[in-house]
Amino acid sequence: MSSAEEQNSDTGSDSSSVFDLKCLGGAAAAYAELRGIHRPGRNPPVDLPCLTGRQWVELNLRDRRRCFDNFRMYPDTFLQLHDMLVSKHGLKTSQGVESVEALAMFVWVCATQQACCQIRERFDRSLDTVSRKMAHVANVMYSFAQEVIAPKDPAYSKVNHKLTQYAPFFDGCIGALDGTHIPVLVGRESCVDFLNRKGWTSFNVLAICDMDMRFTYVGAGMAGSCHDMAVLRDCMAARTYPHPPAGRYYLVDSGYAVREGYLGPYRNTRYHLEEFSRRAADTLEEKFNFHHSSLRNVVERAFGVLKFRWHILREVPLYS
Structure with missing residues (x-):
């Protein structure tokens, strides 16, 4: 290989290395933006307060659209259902989990198809607590179903x-x-x-x-x-x-x-x-x-x- 060829080869290798470093730098910068990692000299974003499960439920119940998106029912319907389950079907508050949060947990899972780990993260509860509350509300809802899933007119006195x-x-x-x-x-x-x-x-x-x-x-x-x-x-x-x-x-x-x-x-x-x-x-x-x-x-x-x-x-x- 001639000296000119060697020089061109070295130059090409250096250019390729610089290009690779630029690509890696750009990828790292994009990753940092996604992860919220900011370079020195830039003001970090203001952190939003971490909501507990109960606070998140309250936030939904104050917003009709958000409540329907997460629970598939509007706030007044949700609260009416909650009161009925508490008074007639044994929905209870236990071990620091209020009945309204337990019902929201169950309905949110049914509406949006969540798994146990997602319930744990959203409501900040242990998997054991999640399992017990889901089982409790499921039994309550089964009791509720026996009452509401029935003919409107059991005698079928007239045709629709x-x-x-x-x-x-x-x-x-x-x-x-x-x-x-x-x-x-x-x-x-x-x-x-x-x-x-x-x-x-x-x-x-x-x-x-x-x-x-x-x-x-x-x-x-x-x-x-x-x-x-x-x-x-x-x-x-x-x-x-x-x-x-x-x-x-x-x-x-x-x-x-x-x-x-x-x-x-x-x-x-x-x-x-x-x-x-x-x-x-x-x-x-x-x-x-x-x-x-x-x-x-x-x-x-x-x-x-x-x-x-x-x-x-x-x-x-x-x-x-």
Whole structure:
């Protein structure tokens, strides 16, 4: 190699080293900005006070928009729920954690799908305290559910006004019944039992809704591999199950057996919207199935609203 080439090589090496150092310096500066590390001579930002869990709850309850974003309900609704749980269902203050903070902890987790470590950091509580308070509020909410998830009119004395336009085909309809799968984490030995037909582990949850999208019954706890009809039979044995009275019935899909009180569509008859709208001369069975599907969809819409509001139903966060 000639002396000129050696000189050019040394110069190139020095330039490359300077370039690398500049890149590293720029990366370090960007990292320092993100981490809040400031170079000498610059005024550091004013530190905000560290809020306790109880203070954070109070901050949310003073701001309607913020309260709804974190708790999926407005402050007046949250406080009304809290008072009802305290007076009727045993929500208590214990070991330095007030009842309003415990409820906020539980609702925040359900609304935004948080894990235990995130609850610990947000509320500045130990994992043991988090575990105990979450279990306590879950039991309280289960008691509350037994009271509020029920038919508005247990006697079903009249049919919903929304069915008037479908008379006389659905005069005896008092709601719709369907199931959904909620993701769940299980041990390896239970994986096969909870594996649903889509290939992931879940609970097969059954629900009944009236025509106003109000849940009148929810039956949870069956493994995802269980057939919908098996889940229904198990729920029908429960004391709280609202059996349809004589002359009334629930709308169900073709996956459920035909029996008194449960009206399914005509089998082997199409009813999809695009097929229905293309044909002018539809049979009575096809028209019935089309309207049956539209009305039964109230359960799917209710499930959609529920999962949109309570993100924990979409996917179970990881817990140790």
